[in-house]
Amino acid sequence: MKKIIFALAFLPLVLFTACSSEESHQDNPEMEQVIVITRWVNNDIINGFPSKTRIVFTSFVDMLIAVDDGKDGLGAFGVKNLEFCKYTRKGNKISTKINGKDVVGDIRGDIITFTYHENGLSKKIIFSQIKEGSR
Numbered sequence: 001m002k003k004i005i006f007a008l009a010f011l012p013l014v015l016f017t018a019c020s021s022e023e024s025h026q027d028n029p030e031m032e033q034v035i036v037i038t039r040w041v042n043n044d045i046i047n048g049f050p051s052k053t054r055i056v057f058t059s060f061v062d063m064l065i066a067v068d069d070g071k072d073g074l075g076a077f078g079v080k081n082l083e084f085c086k087y088t089r090k091g092n093k094i095s096t097k098i099n100g101k102d103v104v105g106d107i108r109g110d111i112i113t114f115t116y117h118e119n120g121l122s123k124k125i126i127f128s129q130i131k132e133g134s135r
Contacts (some may be wrong), residue, residue, distance in 0.1 A: 034061055035089070040112055040127035042076045051075050055112075055127055063087050065098060075118070076125045077101060 020111040040055040052068040053075035065083045067075030074080055077098045087096035094105035110129035
C-alpha cells in the first residue's frame with residue numbers, strides 16, 4: 001500500500017516532465033530544475049530595520065511568503081507577516097502577484113531575482129535558496 005501511495009505522489013512529476021521537449025532542455029538547462037518544496041530567503045534592511053523574508057514553493061502553482069523578522073512584520077514586497085500567492089512558471093521565469101504588485105522572478109541556479117514596479121520605479125529583490133540543514 002505504501003508503495004502505491006508513494007508512486008501516486010510522484011506521478012504528477014513524471015507527467016509534467018514528460019510534456020517538455022528535448023530541445024527546450026538543451027536551450028535552457030534550468031527548465032529541469034524543480035522548485036516545488038524549495039525554500040528561499042531574503043535578508044534586507046527595510047525602513048532602517050533588518051528584515052528576513054522567506055518564500056516556499058508549496059506546489060507547482062502555490063507559494064507562501066513569510067516575514068520572519070522585521071519591524072511590525074514588514075518584509076520584502078511590502079508583505080506584512082504572511083501571504084499566499086499563485087504563480088506560473090515558464091523556463092526560468094516566474095510570474096506572480098504579491099501584495100497587489102505584478103512580480104517577475106528570474107531563476108539562476110540558487111538565486112531568484114524578483115522585479116516589480118512601485119511608484120514608477122523598478123525594484124529588484126534577490127532571494128537565495130536555503131539549503132537542507134540550514135536555517
